[in-house]
Amino acid sequence: MAIDQDRPRIPEVAVSASAAIGGVAAVFAWAACCVLPLALSVAGVSFAGAAVIAGARNWLTLVAAVILVAGWLLHWRRLRMCRKDAACRRPSRLAFWLLVIASLLIVLSLAWQPYIEPWAMPRLAAMR
Secondary structure (H helix, E strand, C coil), rough: CCCCCCCCCCHHHHHCCCCCCCCHHHHHHHHHHCCCHHHHHHHHCCCCCHHHHHCCCHHHHHHHHHHHHHHHHHHHHHHHHHHCCCCCCCHHHHHHHHHHHHHHHHHHHHHHHHHHHHHHHHHHHHHH
16 A cells, blocks of 8 residues: 655654653553552642542543554554565654553553552551
C-alpha cells in the first residue's frame, strides 16, 4: 500500500511523546486517589485537587492506552514500509524509547490499584 506523499504525516515523535505524557498522567491519577495525598501529608504538604484528578483516572488511562497503541502502530507501519523501500526514513529512536517508557507507565498505572497501592498504603500510614 503506497502512502500519498502530498498528505501530511503525523510525526512519530509527537505521538510517542503524547503517549508518554498520557502514561505519566495516568500514573499520577491513580496515585492521586490514596497514596499521593497520604505521602504528601507525611511530607507536610496538602494537595486539595487530588480528588478531581483521582476521579479521572479510568478515562485518563484509557486515553493514554489508545494513544500508545496508535504510536506503536505508526512505528510498526514505518518499520514495515522501510523493509520494502530502502529509501524510506527509519523510525526515530527517540520515538521508540518514548513508546517504551509510555508502555511501562501504562503497565504501572494498570498495576497500581491491585498491587502497588495495597503495598504502599500501610507503609505510608506507619510513617505518619
